Amino acid sequence: MNRHGRREYVQVLRLLETFDPADLQVAVKQALHMGAIGFDAVKHLLLCRVERRPPRLDLDCYPYLPTATVDKTEARSYMRLLAGDMA
Numbered sequence: 001m002n003r004h005g006r007r008e009y010v011q012v013l014r015l016l017e018t019f020d021p022a023d024l025q026v027a028v029k030q031a032l033h034m035g036a037i038g039f040d041a042v043k044h045l046l047l048c049r050v051e052r053r054p055p056r057l058d059l060d061c062y063p064y065l066p067t068a069t070v071d072k073t074e075a076r077s078y079m080r081l082l083a084g085d086m087a
Helices: 003-017 022-034 039-051 075-083
Strands: none
Touching: 003 022, 003 039, 022 039
């Protein structure tokens, strides 16, 4: 994970200082579903959820935003981590 990615991840985690974890979880899932993986998108979706208003996040207007590509996790990946095999 590059420096920018780490910063975005920490910013999303810091939202837990202010917002309910269940609301944040829904906002992150919604952002992933939309392909908007940035902190700003997650925060926008979270605020819309809390304020009970519809999100206005049309990604067609922002082609420069990164898109999410999330593969299905395999159990053997976790088993390698537990075994200490990082290869």
